[in-house]
Amino acid sequence: MAAGRLSRTAAVAMNTYRESVRERVLYNLLFFALLMTLSGLLLRDLSIRQDDRILKDLGLAAIDLFGTVIAIFIGVGLVNKEIDRRSLYPLLAKPLRRSEFVVGKFAGLSLTLLVNVAAMTAGLYFTLAVTRHPLDLHIAKAVACLYLGLLLTVALALFFSAVTSAGLAVVCTISLVLAGRFADVVRNMPEVAPSVPRALARAVYFALPNFANFDLKDRVVHADPISPAYLAWMAVYAVAYGGLLLTGAAAVFARRDLK
Amino acid sequence: MTDPAVELRGLRKAYLVGHLRRRPHAVLHDLDLTVERGEVFGYLGPNGSGKTTTMKILAGLLRADAGTVSVLGRPLGDPAWRHRVGFLPEHPYFYDYLTPREYLDYAGRLFGIPSAERKARSDQLLEQVGLARYGGVAMRRFSKGMLQRLGLAQAMINLPELVFLDEPMSGLDPIGRRMVRDVIAGLKERGATVFFSTHILSDAESLCDRVALLREGRLVKTGRLDEILSAGDHHLEVLVAGIGAPVAESLPGAVGARAIGERWRVELPRGVPLGPVAHAVEAAGGRVLAVQPVRQSLEDYFVSQVDPSREGRKWPLAD
Numbered sequence: 001m002a003a004g005r006l007s008r009t010a011a012v013a014m015n016t017y018r019e020s021v022r023e024r025v026l027y028n029l030l031f032f033a034l035l036m037t038l039s040g041l042l043l044r045d046l047s048i049r050q051d052d053r054i055l056k057d058l059g060l061a062a063i064d065l066f067g068t069v070i071a072i073f074i075g076v077g078l079v080n081k082e083i084d085r086r087s088l089y090p091l092l093a094k095p096l097r098r099s100e101f102v103v104g105k106f107a108g109l110s111l112t113l114l115v116n117v118a119a120m121t122a123g124l125y126f127t128l129a130v131t132r133h134p135l136d137l138h139i140a141k142a143v144a145c146l147y148l149g150l151l152l153t154v155a156l157a158l159f160f161s162a163v164t165s166a167g168l169a170v171v172c173t174i175s176l177v178l179a180g181r182f183a184d185v186v187r188n189m190p191e192v193a194p195s196v197p198r199a200l201a202r203a204v205y206f207a208l209p210n211f212a213n214f215d216l217k218d219r220v221v222h223a224d225p226i227s228p229a230y231l232a233w234m235a236v237y238a239v240a241y242g243g244l245l246l247t248g249a250a251a252v253f254a255r256r257d258l259k
Numbered sequence: 260m261t262d263p264a265v266e267l268r269g270l271r272k273a274y275l276v277g278h279l280r281r282r283p284h285a286v287l288h289d290l291d292l293t294v295e296r297g298e299v300f301g302y303l304g305p306n307g308s309g310k311t312t313t314m315k316i317l318a319g320l321l322r323a324d325a326g327t328v329s330v331l332g333r334p335l336g337d338p339a340w341r342h343r344v345g346f347l348p349e350h351p352y353f354y355d356y357l358t359p360r361e362y363l364d365y366a367g368r369l370f371g372i373p374s375a376e377r378k379a380r381s382d383q384l385l386e387q388v389g390l391a392r393y394g395g396v397a398m399r400r401f402s403k404g405m406l407q408r409l410g411l412a413q414a415m416i417n418l419p420e421l422v423f424l425d426e427p428m429s430g431l432d433p434i435g436r437r438m439v440r441d442v443i444a445g446l447k448e449r450g451a452t453v454f455f456s457t458h459i460l461s462d463a464e465s466l467c468d469r470v471a472l473l474r475e476g477r478l479v480k481t482g483r484l485d486e487i488l489s490a491g492d493h494h495l496e497v498l499v500a501g502i503g504a505p506v507a508e509s510l511p512g513a514v515g516a517r518a519i520g521e522r523w524r525v526e527l528p529r530g531v532p533l534g535p536v537a538h539a540v541e542a543a544g545g546r547v548l549a550v551q552p553v554r555q556s557l558e559d560y561f562v563s564q565v566d567p568s569r570e571g572r573k574w575p576l577a578d
Contacts, residue, residue, distance in 0.1 A: 004371055011368035015354070022356040086352045090413055093318035093346035093423070094369045095338055258320040259274070 008096050009104040016108020020074060021115075030116055033066040034123045041127060052133045053221045059124030060142055060217045067117055067150045068177065071109070075157025076169040078105040079249075083258055084166070092258070099250035102162060106246055109154050117147050141226040142216040148238040149214025153177055155242035156209060162249040162256070180211035209241055262332030264421050264452035265294040265317065270326035272312055286312045287476045290326070294454050296420075299447050301463035302456040304473035305565045310456040311349050314425040318346045331421060342370060345414035349425040351406055355399035359390055359409050362398070363416055370417040377416075384412040389438055403430035411442055422446055424455035428462055440466060464557045474565045488560060495527045496553050497536060501545030511535040522548065
């Protein structure tokens with residue numbers, strides 16, 4: 001029974017991955033990400049003795065930016081597009097549960113992102129190698145953390161994809177991703193705006209997905225250590241928050257009428 | 260005793276319509292229906308009668324508001340029966356980046372069919388629906404009819420005991436329609452039950468063991484075709500030669516006469532004695548060439564039952 005569920009979920013995931021890798025837009029994004037990383041080669045000539053910092057900063061920013069764009073814009077279409085095009089209809093009449101479909105879609109896009117992030121990371125390491133800089137292991141740790149944040153972004157996009165229309169899903173996902181990146185601002189709001197109740201600011205701070213904590217660019221650039229415990233904690237946070245979003249998406253989608 | 264293939268009891272469904280003030284619009288009203296195993300069952304009705312809504316409830320795409328549904332003896336919520344059922348939705352759409360072979364493989368994986376068997380069945384089904392030459396072509400290049408054919412193939416990947424086909428002839432050319440008829444006949448031959456909706460009444464007439472006629476979400480009639488049609492009006496057609504229009508139109512009991520070249524086809528209601536008609540024809544110098552009873556066609560019956568102009572009814576909003 002469990003093997004059947006796993007097999008069906010894997011089938012949906014592989015199909016989602018196949019769809020992504022056959023999208024031309026994905027290759028365009030990957031091309032621009034690599035271009036952005038390689039552009040560090042030009043920019044380093046403008047700086048004095050800090051060229052490796054620029055390369056690392058630019059490379060990680062490219063991975064973050066293009067990964068987030070892929071996660072949001074493919075993520076919000078994962079369920080909605082299937083409903084709009086009715087490609088879902090013959091599938092749901094088969095022994096495929098709606099929850100398996102939701103999880104399979106999430107896994108498929110996560111795999112796509114993994115491949116893309118790996119390619120972009122390889123591009124960054126290649127650039128560092130070409131410019132005779134040491135291959136900093138902290139970059140890999142920061143990328144792993146970024147990837148966990150991207151998984152959470154996919155879960156968020158998928159949640160909105162399952163509960164609302166595509167347009168609204170884009171707006172909601174982008175809004176929450178931006179709010180989550182500036183979660184600290186929300187927490188410190190009462191200090192600059194005393195009329196905001198401290199309890200409310202704290203509640204909103206904890207409710208928001210804290211994307212700022214997944215961004216370790218500064219630590220890499222300034223050679224600050226990244227402990228395995230921190231990465232483990234971020235993994236627990238991503239799994240817990242993402243799990244809640246996926247459970248919510250599956251629960252809402254299970255009750256949705258497909259007219 | 261074997262459970263029926265499909266059993267609907269008191270099935271109800273309403274959609275919410277309107278933008279500002281949402282109000283329910285009933286599409287199915289206490290629908291009771293039984294489809295026996297091994298039969299080809301035609302689900303007929305005009306646009307908006309509730310056929311597709313019924314199909315979608317059976318496929319698990321819509322939730323019924325009330326009533327019970329059992330499929331192959333299992334309640335609708337039990338996923339076990341889905342392994343034994345195939346479904347072709349109306350106007351199917353498949354992933355245009357996949358080839359038919361890849362799609363059938365995907366569909367087979369959802370049923371847990373082993374890899375080698377998936378490949379063998381895919382090849383056989385593509386051959387059966389006339390897509391063997393296009394097995395490796397991305398579906399973005401496919402016509403509507405080709406997608407319909409693939410839809411039929413994916414509905415059979417699991418060798419189903421029961422197949423739901425929503426408008427299977429839609430978008431097909433005459434060759435495609437013949438293929439669908441052959442497929443349905445083949446399914447029946449191997450003991451499968453086919454539950455299909457259609458507008459094309461000649462296909463229903465030639466394929467179905469039983470039909471149900473739906474109008475505005477209510478069953479008008481269910482039964483064997485011969486029973487339904489024998490209950491309708493019969494008439495006689497008398498083929499006559501050697502007479503003119505005044506005689507043909509005034510033959511005793513005639514309710515209609517049509518010229519076909521030099522001949523006349525005269526329509527008589529059932530029960531009208533033929534003797535006086537024959538005498539009148541001979542008296543006018545003509546002769547009776549043939550007399551044949553004419554059974555009401557399914558189309559006649561369909562139109563007589565569902566034509567909204569007959570009762571001035573308003574059509575419902577959803578199918």
